[in-house]
Amino acid sequence: MGSVRVHSDFGVYLESLQIRDADSIAENANDYELARGVGLSHFPHPYGRSDALAFIERATAAFAGGIETHFGIHMDDGTLIGILGLSGLDKADRKGEAGYWLGRKYWGKGYGKKAVRLLLHFGFEDISLNRISALVYPFNETSAKLLRGLGFQKEGTLREASTDGKIMLDADIFALLKKDYREDADIVTEGFDAGSFAH
Secondary structure, eight states: OOOOEEEOSSSEEEEEOOGGGHHHHHHHHOOHHHHHHHOTTTSOSSOOHHHHHHHHHHHHHHHHTTSOEEEEEEETTSOEEEEEEEEEEETTTTEEEEEEEEOGGGTTSSHHHHHHHHHHHIIIIISOOSEEEEEEOTTOHHHHHHHHHTTOEEEEEEEEEEEOSSSEEEEEEEEEEGGGOOOOSOOEEESOOGGGGOO
16 A cells, blocks of 8 residues: 545644655654553553554554554644554444544644544544544543544543553544544545555
8 A cells, every 4th residue: 555645724734654755653652651651551661663664563463454543743834743544443333433643742733633633534534433432541631622622522431441551541533423423624545545444
């Protein structure tokens, strides 16, 4: 699969991961608070270039196999500022789970919400999902606010869903259904062949 790009006039765009992204991923991801918000049970800290390279390799293979989708979040000048994607893709039931993170210096600027809007287009329009969910730790109020602002509804709490290495943590589950999704911008996906994601 060649490079896939999802874009609009948002000031950010999504692009499939490349080896050249490793240094930027490692620089942004090597942050304890970020790792804590994503989940220390599966997000390494400290985070180095070797972690980024291993992630890119796994993510690229999963994308090519129609198992998961991961994209770099880029500003219009090409700067990579974070990662987002859809995992747990269930082609029969047409559902997946969104995950995302931004480097700390890009927090609070609206980039995350714009990037997730692009991901929703990809999930609902390009790979025909009916349901996109996301898990958020209760202490991550910024992420919960982002999801609510995009129409996600909180459906409940998964008790002791993961660990930070010391204690078990609850996670709130949010979801958005295709019937409640309203695309209010001209979003375009280029370079994508839906063959491996076909139901």
